[in-house]
Amino acid sequence: MLNPSRIKAITLDLDDTLWPIWPTIARAETALTNWLADRAPATVGLLAQPEVKRQIRADTEAQFAHLAHDLGVIRREAIRLALQRAGDDPALAEPAFEVFFDARHQVDLFADALPALEALSARYPLVALTNGNADIGRVGLARYFKGALSARDFGVGKPDPRIFHAAAALVGTAAEDTLHVGDDAHLDGVGGLGAGMQFVWVNRAGHDWAHASCQPHLTVADLQTLVDRLV
Ligand SMILES: [Mg+2]
Numbered sequence: 102m103l104n105p106s107r108i109k110a111i112t113l114d115l116d117d118t119l120w121p122i123w124p125t126i127a128r129a130e131t132a133l134t135n136w137l138a139d140r141a142p143a144t145v146g147l148l149a150q151p152e153v154k155r156q157i158r159a160d161t162e163a164q165f166a167h168l169a170h171d172l173g174v175i176r177r178e179a180i181r182l183a184l185q186r187a188g189d190d191p192a193l194a195e196p197a198f199e200v201f202f203d204a205r206h207q208v209d210l211f212a213d214a215l216p217a218l219e220a221l222s223a224r225y226p227l228v229a230l231t232n233g234n235a236d237i238g239r240v241g242l243a244r245y246f247k248g249a250l251s252a253r254d255f256g257v258g259k260p261d262p263r264i265f266h267a268a269a270a271l272v273g274t275a276a277e278d279t280l281h282v283g284d285d286a287h288l289d290g291v292g293g294l295g296a297g298m299q300f301v302w303v304n305r306a307g308h309d310w311a312h313a314s315c316q317p318h319l320t321v322a323d324l325q326t327l328v329d330r331l332v
Contacts (some may be wrong), residue, residue: 103280103299103319107329110274111221112230112265113246115284117235118303118324119218120208122233129204131179135323136200141189146184157183170252173234176201206239212306215325218245220332226272230265230281232258232288247272259285260292267297280318282327286310290317301327 113160116122137145148154161179168174180201191253203310221227222245229237229249237243248271252258262276269279276297283289284303293300294315302317303312303324310317 103301107278108225108280108331109278110226110247110269110280111273111279112228112279112298113221113269114264114281114285114303115132115229115231115235115240115328116233117284117305118282118289119214119242120210120240124207125205128207129201132204133197133201137193141184141187141193141197142188144183144189147187154183157186170232170256171234172232173198173202173253176187176234188218191307202234203239206235208235208240208281211324217328218242220328222246225280226274228268228271230259230268230283251253259283259288260295262292262296265293265296265298282324286312291315303327 113119134148148157159177161175161182161202162169165175165178167292176196177194180197183247184191184193212226218227226247227245229246232252234251234253236291237246237249248268250264250268250271252264255264258302259265265279265281268275269276279298280301281289281293281296281298281301282301283293284305286302286308290300291312294317299318302320303323304320307322310320319327319330
């Protein structure tokens with residue numbers, strides 16, 4: 102059971118909690134393809150083959166395993182490897198990544214996201230906590246947050262308890278006085294609960310909770326339901 106009286110701050114996941122990530126990534130990949138079309142057509146042809154694209158991603162992840170928490174580096178270096186293998190200019194990787202990264206921030210918020218951010222931020226300090234590489238400033242949501250922490254900045258990602266503790270520390274709260282809100286049962290749920298936080302599972306798709314060792318304090322289908330419980 103959620104205990105609202107113990108909540109002094111909220112850490113909030115971003116991708117798939119405030120906006121759906123896959124339409125965003127698909128649009129960003131289209132923007133990248135369009136940008137490369139004139140500049141590196143052989144690369145576009147290579148990446149149009151799903152098996153080749155998967156292999157390039159896998160090879161990049163293997164080569165940059167020590168930076169696996171930084172999805173931006175993996176993305177940029179996968180672009181570079183594709184350029185190399187296609188015989189195009191590898192130096193296009195930087196500007197190409199910027200095109201992708203810019204489009205990646207053009208998100209379509211879930212309908213409940215802005216009203217929930219308004220309501221929750223009026224009552225609690227909010228901290229963005231993400232394993233992805235979305236920047237709340239570039240998304241246009243910085244005014245709702247007192248802080249932000251990403252796996253890229255911190256060096257390890259969720260579900261490691263250290264990143265939860267560090268996120269709470271940004272607003273001066275202990276884990277047990279902090280609520281974590283997110284969509285991923287393992288990264289957000291098992292991670293947040295393991296760090297000693299209360300956890301609200303944003304389960305928009307109606308999945309089953311698959312972790313017998315722990316339970317969310319509350320499961321909601323949308324953020325408005327959470328607001329109704331807290332504000
Ligand atoms: Mg998420």
